[in-house]
Amino acid sequence: MYVRRIGSSVHDLIATMAEVHLVVPKLDNTLGAMFIGLIVSSILYGITCVQTYVYYVDNKTKDRVVLRSMVAVLWILNTLDMVFITHCVYYFAVTNYANPTSFNTAPWSVGGFNVIANLNDVIIRGILIDRIYKISLNNKFVLVALWVGNLTVSAFGLSLSIQIDKNPDLQALGHLAWLIYCCFTTMAAVDTIIAIVLCAILWSRKTGFSHTDSQIQTLMRYSIHTGALTSFVAIVIVITYAAMPHNFIFIGIYLSLPKFYLNALLATLNARDSLKGDRQQVTGAYSFHVSRMAASNNHPEPHVNTVKGCSGITSESRPDVIVIGEPLKGLQSLDIKA
Template sequence: MTLLDETMGMLFIGVLIAGILYGVSCTQVYFYFSRYSRDPMYMKLLVLGVWVSDTIHQALISHSLYWYLVTNYGQPATLALLAPTIIIEVVIQAVTGLLVQCFFAARVYRLSGQNWYLTVPVGLLIAVEFAVSTAYTARALKFASFAELTEVKALSISINAFAAAGDVCIAIILCTILQTSKTGFQRSTRLINKLMIFSLNTGLLTSICACLSLITILALPDTFVYIVFFFIIGRLYSNSFMATLNARKGLHDGSSSGDASLSLQNMHPTANSANISRQNGTHIAIQIDTTKDSQRDHELEESESAYKGNTKRHMV
C-alpha cells in the first residue's frame, strides 16, 4: 500500500462502514418508537440521547473526511495536519459508550439483586474510560499535526483497553447470573441459554473492535488502520443497545407458547426458579412456570420411554 492508502484510504473505509452502521441504527430507532410507544419517558430519552450522539459523531467524522479529501484537495501537506473534528469525535463517541454502558450496568445492578460488589467495578471501568477519552480530547485539541499525537498514545491505548474490559466484564456478569438462575427444566434452560447468548453478543462485537483498534495502533502506529475499528465502536454500541430493546417483543412472543414471558429485569438467582417477569415492556426478564415445565418434561420422558418400548417390540 502507498502512504495515502494507509492513511486517508483507511479513514475513508472507516467513515464508510460507520455510515452504513449509522443507517442500521436509524432504522432500529424508528422501529423502536413505532413498536414501543408505551415505554417510560426516561427510556425514550435515553434512546434519543444515544441517537443524537451517534448522529453528531457521524457528522464529525464525515466532515473530517471532507476536509482532507475535498477542502484541501491537491495540498499534500495538509494530510499531516489534524482536522479539529477528528479529535472532537473521540469524546462524542465516548458519550455514546457512556450512555449504552450505563444502561447495561443498570441491568447488572437489577439482575444481581442490587449487588454493589458486581456493579461498582463495572461502573468504575465505564467512568475511567469516559474520563480518559475526555482527557485525550482536551490534550489533542492543542496539537496541530498527527505526529504530535504520539504524546497522548498512552491515553489512546487506555481508551480501547478500558472499553474492552468494561464490555467483557458486563457480558461475563450477565451470563453468570443467568447461568445460576437455571432451574434444570428443559424449557427454562433453553430460554436462559438464548438469553445468555444474547447478553454475550451485546458486548462481544464492541470488545473485539476495541481489541482490534488496540492491536493495530500498537502494530501499525504509522497508519490509520486503527481508525477503521475505532470509528465503528460507537455504532456497535448504539446498535447493540437498540437491538436489545427491539428484541423484547420477539423474545416474548417466541416464549409465550412455553408459558415464559421475557424481560431481563428484577431477576434474582434462586434455587427453584428463574424469576424474570415482563414489567412495562421496558427490560428483559423471565418468568417461568416451573410446575407446568416439570409436567411437560415428565410427559416428554414418558413419551420417549413409550417410543423406545414400541421400537423394541417391533424389533422382536
C-alpha cells in the same frame, strides 16, 4: 532585442513548469483509511436508523420514559457523530486536496467526534449496568464496581481528546501511545467484564426447565455478542496501532466503534418481544422448580403450596413443579425495562 529575450525566457519557464509533475504521497493508509471508515460508519448508521424505528414502533408505551429518552439521545449523538466524521474527511479530501501537510493540523471535528463517541459509550454501558443491577436484585457492589470501570474508560477517552486538541498533529501521536493503549485496552476489558457478569447472573437464574432455560441462554448469547463485538473492535484498534502507528488505519476502525455499540444495544432491546411471545405461547404461565424458590413445604397436601405472595397449584404428575399465575419479580427484570 531585450523584450524578445524576456519573452523567450518566460516561454521556457512555462514549458519547464508544464513538465514538472506535482508529487503527492500515497494516501491509501491515511485518507483512504478514513474514507473507508466513513463508508462503514454510514452503513452502520443506516442500520441504526432502522433499528431505532423498529424500537419505537414496537415499544411505544412498554418501556419507561427514561429508556425511551436515552434511545432518542443515543440516536441524536450518532447523527452528530456522522456529521463530524463527514466534516473531517471533507476537510482532508476536499478543502486540503493534494496537501499532505494538512494532517499536521486536525480539524475541530476530530475533537467533537471523540467527545460524542465517549458520551455515547458511557450512556450505553450505563444502560447495560442498570440491567445488571436489576437482575442482580439491586446488588450495589456490582453497580459501583462496573460504574468505576465505565467512568475510567471515559476518563481515558476524554484525556486523549484533550491531548490531541493540544497537539493536533495526527501523524505524530507517538507521545500519546500509552494513553491510546490504556483507553482501548480498558474499554475492551470493561466490556468483557460487563458481558461476563451479566451471563453469570443469568446462569444463576436458570430454573431447570428446558424452555425457560433456553430463553435465558438466548439472553446470554445476546449479552456475549454485545460485549464480544465491541471488545473485539477495541482490541483490533490496539493491534493495528501497535503494528502501524504512523498511518490512520486504527482511526478508520475507531470511526465505526460508536455505531457497533448502539446497534448491539438496539438488537438486544428489539429482541425482547420475540422472547416474551415464545414464553407465553408454550404455557401461558411461568413454571419453576420448587427447590429454586422459597416455598412453604409445611402443608401435608401434595397439591397445594404457597410461594411468597403468589398462590400456586402443584402438578400431580410433577410434584416438584409449581405453575405460577403471576410472573416473579426476578423474571420480570429480564425484560430489561428502565
